[in-house]
Amino acid sequence: xxxxxxxxxxxxxxxxxxxxxxxxxxxxxxxxxxxxxxxxxxxxxxxxxxxxxxxxxxxxxxxxxxxxxxxxxxxxxxxxxxxxxxxxxxxxxxxxxxxxxxxxxxxxxxxxxxxxxxxxxxxxxxxxxxxxxxxxxxxxxxxxxxxxxxxxxxxxxxxxxxxxxxxxxxxxxxxxxxxxxxxxxxxxxxxxxxxxxxxxxxxxxxxxxxxxxxxxxxxxxxxxxxxxxxxxxxxxxxxxxxxxxxxxxxxxxxxxxxxxxxxxxxxxxxxxxxxxxxxxxxxxxxxxxxxxxxxxxxxxxxxxxxxxxxxxxxxxxxxxxxxxxxxxxxxxxxxxxxxxxxxxxxxxxxxxxxxxxxxxxxxxxxxxxxxxxxxxxxxxxxxxxxxxxxxxxxxx
Ligand SMILES: Nc1ncnc2c1ncn2[C@@H]1O[C@H](COP(=O)(O)OP(=O)(O)O)[C@@H](O)[C@H]1O
Ligand SMILES: [Mg+2]
Numbered sequence: 553x554x555x556x557x558x559x560x561x562x563x564x565x566x567x568x569x570x571x572x573x574x575x576x577x578x579x580x581x582x583x584x585x586x587x588x589x590x591x592x593x594x595x596x597x598x599x600x601x602x603x604x605x606x607x608x609x610x611x612x613x614x615x616x617x618x619x620x621x622x623x624x625x626x627x628x629x630x631x632x633x634x635x636x637x638x639x640x641x642x643x644x645x646x647x648x649x650x651x652x653x654x655x656x657x658x659x660x661x662x663x664x665x666x667x668x669x670x671x672x673x674x675x676x677x678x679x680x681x682x683x684x685x686x687x688x689x690x691x692x693x694x695x696x697x698x699x700x701x702x703x704x705x706x707x708x709x710x711x712x713x714x715x716x717x718x719x720x721x722x723x724x725x726x727x728x729x730x731x732x733x734x735x736x737x738x739x740x741x742x743x744x745x746x747x748x749x750x751x752x753x754x755x756x757x758x759x760x761x762x763x764x765x766x767x768x769x770x771x772x773x774x775x776x777x778x779x780x781x782x783x784x785x786x787x788x789x790x791x792x793x794x795x796x797x798x799x800x801x802x803x804x805x806x807x808x809x810x811x812x813x814x815x816x817x818x819x820x821x822x823x824x825x826x827x828x829x830x831x832x833x834x835x836x837x838x839x840x841x842x843x844x845x846x847x848x849x850x851x852x853x854x855x856x857x858x859x860x861x862x863x864x865x866x867x868x869x870x871x872x873x874x875x876x877x878x879x880x881x882x883x884x885x886x887x888x889x890x891x892x893x894x895x896x897x898x899x900x901x902x903x904x905x906x907x908x909x910x911x912x913x914x915x916x917x918x919x920x921x922x923x924x925x926x927x928x929x930x931x932x933x934x935x936x937x938x939x940x941x942x943x944x945x946x947x948x
Contacts, residue, residue, distance in 0.1 A: 553669065553886050554917035555595055556637065557625040562617035564590035565942040575627075577913075577934025579920045580944075587942040588921040592672060592892045595919065598624045598640060599670035599890070600694060601650065601661055609644045619645035626668050629886040640664060666701030669863055669889035673856040673896055680855055681839050681848040685829035692784075692830055695762070695859055696754045698889070703754055710747040710825065717744055718821045725819030732816070741808050744824060749801035751825040752786055756794040759784040759830065761867035765858035773857070773907050774850040778835025782855075787827035850904065853896075857911065864888040892919045897927045905929055 559570040565587045580588040589605075593612075596604050603612055613620045620643070627637045641653040652659045654667075679687050697704045717740040724732040763782045770780035784794075788807045793799040807823045808815075815822050832839040832851060839851050864887060891912055897905050897920070909929035912918055922928045925936070925947075936947040 553626060553628040553888060553890065555598070555624055555668065555890055556627050557623070558591070558594060559621075559623040560591075560594055561621040561623075562614040563594055563620040563622055564612060564614060566590065567614065567942075569942075569944055571937070571944060573917070574935060575917050577918050577920065577932045579922060579925075579928045579932070579934065579936045580939050581922050581925050581928065581936055581947060582939035583923055586939045587944070588939045589674070589894055590942075591939070591944070592894050592919055592921060594622050595624070595668075595890065595892060596670055596672050597622055597644075598626075598642065599666075599668040600697070601642070601665055604672055604674065605676070609650075612644060619643055619648070624668070631885045638667065640667060662702070662705060665704055666698060669698050669887060670892060671856055671860040671863065671889045672892040672894060673853060674892075674894040675896065675899055677852040677856065678848055681832060681843065681851045688830040688832075689825075689828065691855065692755050692758060695862070696758050698859075698863060699758065700754070703750075706747060706750050706754070710744075710751050713740065713743050713747055714821050714824065714826050716740065718819070721815050721821065722819035724816050737812075741805065744821075745801045745804040745808065748788070748804045748824045749797045752788065752791070752800050752804075752828070753795060753797050755825065755828070756784050756791075758862075762855075762858050762862050765861045766854050769854035769857040769861070769911075770850055772911060773853050773904055774847070775903070778837075778847075780839075780851055780854055781833045781836075783831045783833075785829050785831045786825070787823045846901070846904075849899065853904075853908065857908075860889055860891055860912075860915070888916045890917045890919070891915050894921045895923070897922060897929060906931070 554575040555573055557570070557572055559568075560566045561568055571591075580591055582588055593603055593605060597612070603609070606612070622642045622644070623639065625637050625639050627635050630636055639653075639655050641656075643651040650661050652661050652664055654664050680691055693703075693707050697707070717737075720737060720740060724737075759782060766782050767780050786794075788800070788804050791800060791803055804824065811822045821827075834843050834847060834851065837843075839848060843851060893908075893912070896908075900908065906929065909931040913931045918932065918934075920928055920932055928936075937944050938947040
């Protein structure tokens with residue numbers, strides 16, 4: 553699929569901009585702080601209904617304006633070779649709910665999330681390797697949602713249950729010996745276990761499907777001998793059958809029973825997917841703490857390239873036990889995502905640069921941002937826009 557039009561009103565630094573793209577390579581070139589990342593951020597927003605840079609929408613609205621509008625046209629190849637396009641209008645404002653239109657008709661976010669698939673690689677992704685588990689959880693969850701958009705609702709509901717259950721545990725911890733009605737907690741445990749199981753099963757399936765692509769992509773981008781491995785580590789242990797929601801639900805309930813005393817003492821929700829992590833290892837050693845700067849970069853890049861390949865081609869080894877459902881393409885044909893490489897070539901050494909450029913040169917659509925034209929590798933020659941003080945002009 554590809555984005556053929558993007559029009560922004562009061563989004564970030566843009567008052568109004570209308571851009572037309574073809575498939576293939578498009579580069580945004582200009583010095584720092586001119587509005588390049590704002591453009592790929594907008595395309596990412598169409599895809600995920602969230603920014604890759606900030607957790608809330610408020611900073612996305614131009615200073616002084618009350619709402620932003622991102623309008624895009626998305627073109628998808630159909631199975632019979634024809635193309636079909638749809639127009640998505642998203643109005644986002646500080647604190648208010650998004651207002652969404654699909655081909656001019658009011659629509660719900662949850663019905664259009666996933667209409668555009670995208671993978672964005674940016675320097676901040678180094679924190680996937682070096683940073684806290686929370687960033688890695690967001691990475692897996694975002695990938696789950698791109699594959700199966702309706703999981704967005706499950707993740708949101710799980711977060712809500714964790715917040716409410718935590719509030720209850722906190723109030724219990726504050727009661728100091730006064731009696732808490734434990735039956736209320738039992739009800740929350742049951743809710744949490746059911747949703748936790750769905751989250752764990754989905755993440756597990758996605759990590760298993762992604763892992764072979766990560767190993768292959770890592771080998772391709774770097775010369776390093778070590779094998780890059782990816783495993784899901786749950787706070788719920790042991791998981792007898794991580795692909796089976798019924799079994800996982802029972803495991804979560806058992807784990808909750810086991811930590812109940814501690815949870816009541818500390819007023820915290822101690823087990824569940826909100827405490828899980830993705831373990832990245834290189835040649836058997838944890839990447840975090842052991843990998844060099846260059847290796848960490850290659851690993852972060854491999855995670856994104858692997859996501860792109862998984863979305864384009866599906867799992868390498870057939871369907872996944874117990875979770876075939878996850879791969880039902882409820883997003884229609886032509887799942888190849890739009891690829892965005894934000895400011896990454898300047899950070900890579902010459903060899904990794906060439907390898908990355910060669911790997912992505914044939915993708916359906918790639919957006920590249922760079923400070924100077926020389927930072928865009930020759931393999932990625934294509935359309936160019938110059939970006940200066942949030943004015944975007946077609947370059948030569
Ligand atoms: N909500 C906003 N309103 C107005 N300007 C903004 C807003 N958010 C970011 N900016 C401006 O956008 C610019 C950064 O744009 P960005 O796309 O990140 O630059 P780069 O070209 O380096 O990628 C900064 O000048 C910043 O002040
Ligand atoms: Mg930038």
